[in-house]
Amino acid sequence: MNIVFLDRDTLSPQTRLREPGFTHTLVCHGRTAPADVAERIADAQVVIVNKVRLDAQALDAAPNLRFIAVAATGTDNIDLAACRARGIVVSNIRNYAVNTVPEHTFALIFALRRSICAYRDAVRAGRWQAAGQFCFFDHPIRDLAGSTLGVIGDGVLGQAVASIGRALGMRVLMSAFKGRSDMGTLYTPFEQVLAVSDVITLHCPLLPSTRHMIGAAEFAAMRRAPLLVNTARGGLVDEAAVGPALAAGQLSGAAFDVVAGEPPALDHPFMALLDRPDFILTPHVAWASDEAVQALADQLIDNIDAFQRGAPVHVVA
Template sequence: MSESLKKTARIVVLDRDTLPEDITLRAFSFPHELVAFARTKPEEVAERIRDADIVITNKVPVRREAIGDARNLRLVAIAATGTDVVDVAACAERRIGVTNIRNYAVNTVPEHTFALILALRRSLVAYHDSVRAGRWQETGQFCYFDYPIRDLAGSTLGIIGDGVLGRAVADLGHAFGMKVLFSDYKGTTGMGPLYTPFEQVLRESDVITLHSPLMPSTRNMISTDEFAMMARRPLLINTARGGLVDEIALERALRERQVSGAGFDVVTTEPPPPDHPLMRLLDLPNFILTPHVAWASHEAVQGLADQLVDNIEAFERGQPTNMVAA
């Protein structure tokens, strides 16, 4: 038995409210004390983790200055895939392990992506709102055609990001009879015969969906110049990361009809302030904004919670999994 299993480990959860109430964390098998905070402000992190052996965070930043006095800290377990909330390099210097969650959203994110695509391609929200406003009765006939309706079959789906989620989206696209193009990353060429140049994907796609990480090279990779290339006025879908799209340029592109519509689940600032560019678009019938919930099916979130416990258990056994390199 490792030394860590011989004493009671203090486990501190910094933002329990980022998981739904009906999601349970399986009990840990080793001696432990679990302290869960609903939310934690950045200035509260250092004090709350000071005596922790293990810290669990989803979106609360754990930075170099916060871990400075956390002398017992052995592991930061991220309850998400993205690792940008943790100063991984600082943890590595202190020999503090960092783990993350992987491949838990392989169904929920692609399904949410296609929910947005279908809703926009068939103007479902616009028709629903117009029925609620009494438009059907006004027409005096069995149907009306105020908003465009387009099939997916035979259209072209451009996917930027070829990880497990991008490939799952491609599978759904094929099932709908779509032609699927995987894009080279912006500014790169020659990734192989399965990839189409970035600019060509922008020109030829009827739907463009983003499944890329947010890095310096991908920040604002869709902006004014890229919208100008979109000859087919595609739908633009982002269930990946806020910041991949220049949001001011998106507002202009929608209002000037450079794109047929947009469905976003992520925003650069979450929650967005009332004057955020995407909040100003909510009056448009061809724009849908959901509150970063593409990942949040019950099945996916319970799988995340189970994997989170598995990561911590494996670390305590001395057989760490899903470790993040500095």
């Protein structure tokens, strides 16, 4: 069986990628440009892909393709309808980031809530010496205990974040879908979550219904000037509206690990916010603890082995 990995460099070089348990050839490309996709998968029966786009045109160039192993949870880079029409099975990775994403989420929350980056930068600039005493109070420091955490997205990651929030003494609200108020007492209407939360964190997929689910109108409805954290998907937030919301005091801070286009262009609105003490941008690494990436790589090969046995798992198409 011919297996091609189109973007091996999206997994850290320290990650061990074991061989599948059957006779095969495996060709790994560090990166693959769009113009090279068709040629590289032309003879493949299995394609491993993380972020490279596989559209209908590319799939048409691979007549022997039977299985796509996605080295991630998100599959928006795959034309799933074209795969179904061709009978190509697609499997993704699940539940590997149950610790790393919630931990990164709270690292960002703590950093903003306690002005960690602002105080670090102040010390670097000599402010401590200039203060002339044992401490100084230039930036706000707020406890999380007793505050309200709004969680948008109730999957494994959203639930894990909610559990940590409760353990820290936060009041946790699980948001209903935007525009829905009929989801039962376990969910709080989306609009109410925006209005009463001190911290809002996103853990939902990027779908037509969730694209730009938070923008200028939603920022204006955030009465408590919350922190906004997105470790889920770029595009959930209207990114051009974040800077104005910070400047207007509608947000007290924002932290993003994801951007609609990655890496962001130099003229992306976020690049103008990097010197602000109330804004943090990390390079899509919430998922990337050593433990989580190795678990992903192991599950990736497990998925391929399961397909070869005729019992595919984690099937999305």
